[in-house]
Amino acid sequence: MNELPRLGLGADELLSTTRAVRKRLDLDRPVDPALIDECIELAAQAPTGSNAQGWHFVVVTDDAKRRRLGELYRAGFELFYGDRAAAEAGLPADDPDYVATTRRVIDSAEHLARHMGEVPVMLIPCIEGRTDEGGVMIQASVWGSLLPAVWSFMLAARERTLGTCWTTLHLLHEREAAELLGLPDTVMQGALIPVAHTVGTDFKPGPRRDLSRVVHHDTW
Numbered sequence: 001m002n003e004l005p006r007l008g009l010g011a012d013e014l015l016s017t018t019r020a021v022r023k024r025l026d027l028d029r030p031v032d033p034a035l036i037d038e039c040i041e042l043a044a045q046a047p048t049g050s051n052a053q054g055w056h057f058v059v060v061t062d063d064a065k066r067r068r069l070g071e072l073y074r075a076g077f078e079l080f081y082g083d084r085a086a087a088e089a090g091l092p093a094d095d096p097d098y099v100a101t102t103r104r105v106i107d108s109a110e111h112l113a114r115h116m117g118e119v120p121v122m123l124i125p126c127i128e129g130r131t132d133e134g135g136v137m138i139q140a141s142v143w144g145s146l147l148p149a150v151w152s153f154m155l156a157a158r159e160r161t162l163g164t165c166w167t168t169l170h171l172l173h174e175r176e177a178a179e180l181l182g183l184p185d186t187v188m189q190g191a192l193i194p195v196a197h198t199v200g201t202d203f204k205p206g207p208r209r210d211l212s213r214v215v216h217h218d219t220w
């Protein structure tokens with residue numbers, strides 16, 4: 001049996017180099033299902049409100065289902081970013097570095113949208129209950145009981161030479177994806193996470209806007 005790959009990253013390096021991987025997903029290399037199992041086991045160590053553990057992890061490897069999810073994702077991308085000028089209209093003119101980074105992100109996202117259906121593994125994390133009618137306390141508690149686990153999955157994946165990218169655009173076609181996967185009406189999908197080995201394993205911290213804009217002490 002092959003030994004499962006590990007990078008041996010320190011905690012700070014893992015936290016600062018787990019990137020949204022799109023162009024460097026290796027679409028041709030298979031992913032050992034045991035790696036996905038390990039990542040889910042670690043993900044399930046994340047906190048949940050009232051210890052509810054209402055999460056579900058739908059792992060999609062079936063060819064036809066991946067292809068269809070890829071189509072739904074692409075359609076969502078076209079709806080959201082099809083009018084590129086409109087998508088970029090709200091970017092802050094006084095922060096050219098951020099504008100340039102965001103334009104690169106959209107280019108990269110377009111690449112992923114073209115290839116989503118070819119990614120070897122997709123994770124669709126779901127949560128029991130719906131927040132369609134809920135106030136902020138309910139929304140924060142329900143989503144807060146799923147999303148930390150998803151990020152843990154992505155960190156665990158990075159440590160195992162797998163790349164991931166948080167995506168949500170397929171949710172513009174939430175019902176179609178739910179029907180494809182046989183999800184009950186009582187759950188929500190939180191994301192679509194493509195998972196593949198990365199081309200190379202060296203990743204750097206991402207550019208971020210100046211934190212002095214957003215860090216507040218005692219008052220806003």
Ligand SMILES: Cc1cc2nc3c(=O)[nH]c(=O)nc-3n(C[C@H](O)[C@H](O)[C@H](O)COP(=O)(O)O)c2cc1C
Binds near residue numbers: 020207
């Ligand atoms: C809630 C959320 C939704 C996102 N949706 C998408 C998406 O639909 N498609 C995509 O390519 N990237 C998506 N991203 C990834 C972001 O574009 C990415 O995290 C951001 O540009 C920063 O890049 P980095 O994670 O490599 O630092 C999403 C990220 C988050 C947190």
